[in-house]
Amino acid sequence: AQTVTQSQPEMSVQEAETVTLSCTYDTSESDYYLFWYKQPPSRQMILVIRQEAYKQQNATENRFSVNFQKAAKSFSLKISDSQLGDAAMYFCAYKTSYDKVIFGPGTSLSVIP
């Protein structure tokens, strides 16, 4: 069965600095999708970034980028130039070949002014 692990329950970063959130997953599939979602205090789940496993190039969305290591089954999220509005819960998610999505336990990110 597929699993998603986020080993950092909490992280903090100084405003304008860079932070990396870790995610590892376990699967026997070769083709799948990975996502990072953000959940601010408003509790609305917002997609941050998406990565297709068959693409070697790491996805980027403005200040957000991923380091996708398929062999290591690792999918970390880097946030550059952190802003106060980045403070939120971040969830790593894996989409299986049959379209089920499995979420990790989340990492709570605090941004220090």
Next chain:
Amino acid sequence: DAGVIQSPRHEVTEMGQEVTLRCKPISGHDYLFWYRQTMMRGLELLIYFNNNVPIDDSGMPEDRFSAKMPNASFSTLKIQPSEPRDSAVYFCASSPRTYEQYFGPGTRLTVT
């Protein structure tokens, strides 16, 4: 597009009562998911539908929970009878054939 719509946003009910949560997915999306979020258990997938057909309901906690999708634009999650341990935020999400899910704002359920 209005996004995924859930109602009610907040629900407070007494133990033993029936609770019905509603969801309107984004038009054109083939998939609909129901999640439950608690501090203890995180985000749990309860059930998901493809083209109105339930595909995987293995996450539904017990027989007190049921979900339906009578058409492409509406789904319900029902709890009968409700218990205090059902208190949580319930999310509905929809997605196109592949790719990311679009979440609704959630329903905060409190069972006293």
